[in-house]
Amino acid sequence: MQNKGYNHRTVIITGANSGIGKAAAHRFADEGYTVIMACRSRNRSLPVLDSVKAKSKNDRVYLMELDTSSFKSIRSFASEYTDTIGTLDVLIHNAAYFEHGSGYKLSTDGIELTFATNVAGPWLLTMELRELLKKSPDARVLHAGSNIIKHFFNPKVEIDLDRVLPSTANIPEFRVYDAYRDSKMALLMLTIHMADEFKEDDISINMLQINGATISKETLRKFSPRYRFAARIQNLFFKPPEFMAGLYYNICTAENFKGVTGKLINHKLEVMIPEPENPGALEQLRQLTGAGHYPRYAQNKEMTDKLIELCAHLTSEEPQTKL
Ligand SMILES: NC(=O)c1ccc[n+]([C@@H]2O[C@H](COP(=O)([O-])OP(=O)(O)OC[C@H]3O[C@@H](n4cnc5c(N)ncnc54)[C@H](OP(=O)(O)O)[C@@H]3O)[C@@H](O)[C@H]2O)c1
16 A cells, blocks of 8 residues: 555554554554654564555654663663654554563563563653653554453452562462463553543553454464464454554544543444443453453552552662562
């Protein structure tokens, strides 16, 4: 598709070299946006950059290096971005770590890799780019969420912050699946909290609940054989990444989402609401199979405050190893 003319708006998409992020880069470029593909591997991302530019005939597509698990990389990306591009309307936190079946891994800052990549990193990146976003007449931030948060409909499931640092983690019992589940709930809590905080700056921040998109061969290779088998079966039923990329585009550009903030939005582009208090058996079944509600746990103020404090503490410029 040829691009539809200069759009005047700029978007950053993290992890834009594969899957939904790559499809989103194509979509925004086709629509004439200035697109910044924020990716950690220059070599692996260059062919994608070339393809996005060639297919869209849009020359304002750029590749910038960003490792969302590394606070140094985030700060240097934000500073270079501010100096060179200097304007930002849409920030899409698409990158995530989910190598299901892998062991306990640490980021370069000594933090469990899932939390660093999927929670603390995105939080820091938004904070670092807040001043630029403030200047946009219609600033929108989007987090990539997941159906996996449905586990929190079970009142016994809670975010385990002990695993974030190796000094408190139960490493032999560690499962990336659980860390990923918690990271997506944590990101929803941050979405709700930050939306309130950012109202004074007119910055909207929402989350898309992704209920499945075909997982690429490269990503499947990172899973353990058991998870790879399950994901291959799921892939038979999942929609292509272009479908979710279309939802990213809609939430970040459509007039009807202007001013909408602090919301979890489903694959039908409906705003989801927290589950009712004391749901009956039928309602519980509806929550699990439907896409209208999210777990009340997302509104847990005590955990939200702990998360904000932890993100601020871990990403502060002083080296931090424990609270
Ligand atoms: N596909 C699904 O069924 C599904 C379901 C629910 C939620 N989601 C969410 O949707 C989003 C996109 O997933 P996807 O299916 O498109 O997966 P994907 O194809 O594996 O893409 C993930 C992207 O994140 C990047 N990434 C990972 N760690 C990074 C880091 N430290 N710094 C920078 N980039 C990093 C990867 O880069 P590399 O190529 O360098 O590894 C890759 O580009 C994720 O947030 C995921 O949690 C997906």
